Amino acid sequence: MAEPLIKLIDIRKTYKMGETEYQALKGVSLTVEKGDFLAIMGPSGSGKSTLMHILGCLDSPSSGEYFLESKEIGKLADKDLAKIRNEKIGFVFQAFNLLQRMTVLDNVLVPFTYSRIPRAEQMERANKALEKVGLESKKSNKTNQLSGGQIQRTAIARSLVMNPAIIFADEPTGNLDSKTSHEIMSILAKLNEQGNTIILVTHEDDIAAYAKRIVKLRDGEVVSDEKQKARTNMTTEKKEK
Numbered sequence: 001m002a003e004p005l006i007k008l009i010d011i012r013k014t015y016k017m018g019e020t021e022y023q024a025l026k027g028v029s030l031t032v033e034k035g036d037f038l039a040i041m042g043p044s045g046s047g048k049s050t051l052m053h054i055l056g057c058l059d060s061p062s063s064g065e066y067f068l069e070s071k072e073i074g075k076l077a078d079k080d081l082a083k084i085r086n087e088k089i090g091f092v093f094q095a096f097n098l099l100q101r102m103t104v105l106d107n108v109l110v111p112f113t114y115s116r117i118p119r120a121e122q123m124e125r126a127n128k129a130l131e132k133v134g135l136e137s138k139k140s141n142k143t144n145q146l147s148g149g150q151i152q153r154t155a156i157a158r159s160l161v162m163n164p165a166i167i168f169a170d171e172p173t174g175n176l177d178s179k180t181s182h183e184i185m186s187i188l189a190k191l192n193e194q195g196n197t198i199i200l201v202t203h204e205d206d207i208a209a210y211a212k213r214i215v216k217l218r219d220g221e222v223v224s225d226e227k228q229k230a231r232t233n234m235t236t237e238k239k240e241k
């Protein structure tokens with residue numbers, strides 16, 4: 001059996017605020033295989049974002065081990081974490097806003113800022129990513145000339161250009177109406193079918209239904225971890241609330 005893409009062993013995260021401490025993760029162990037599609041669910045404050053930040057190398061755990069492609073990264077310094085983040089991980093976080101005054105194409109090119117990849121290849125990858133999310137016709141638009149769904153698709157295209165090992169999405173459909181949410185999820189499901197590993201956080205059951213597996217957190221602990229039956233035609237299904 002191949003090594004898992006991600007292996008977390010007894011991950012704990014304690015936030016310190018002056019004298020007081022808060023344990024946001026209380027020993028999370030989790031394995032994610034390449035090609036998986038995981039939805040993390042749980043009540044507000046249960047530790048979902050904290051877990052995503054650790055998985056996405058935006059923050060380090062207080063204790064425990066984190067193996068990414070068999071390499072232990074839980075104890076790396078910030079500088080080394082940043083390198084891994086840039087090379088291995090694509091983010092579709094609402095906090096990572098697009099640059100308003102730039103075009104869709106320029107936003108998708110942002111991850112190449114410090115890259116040595118030749119310009120021609122950068123353009124090729126950016127155009128291919130825009131094609132994957134169906135946004136070629138909007139590539140010269142400024143992002144303030146886009147709909148909510150198109151903004152999110154731009155963020156997905158941008159997350160793809162470095163060919164990341166994993167795509168992380170924290171509430172990728174949070175501000176979108178039901179129809180647009182399902183369009184975005186169809187795109188993510190299609191990317192997963194093409195082999196991309198995806199981990200997302202959502203509060204909504206019908207969004208989580210697109211994932212292959214649902215991990216539920218409560219008070220900083222995994223309380224359930226279940227595979228879902230594959231739902232055929234999910235990517236073409238039209239669902240409205």
Ligand SMILES: Nc1ncnc2c1ncn2[C@@H]1O[C@H](COP(=O)(O)OP(=O)(O)OP(=O)(O)O)[C@@H](O)[C@H]1O
Pocket residue numbers: 015016017022023024042043044045046047048049050051
């Ligand atoms: N920087 C911080 N300092 C102190 N406590 C924090 C910090 N970040 C998060 N917490 C606490 O850790 C717990 C988990 O927070 P987290 O953001 O992971 O929750 P969440 O599951 O993502 O919630 P939501 O659904 O509301 O986004 C919360 O009780 C929160 O108050």
Ligand SMILES: [Mg+2]
Pocket residue numbers: 048049050
């Ligand atoms: Mg959160």
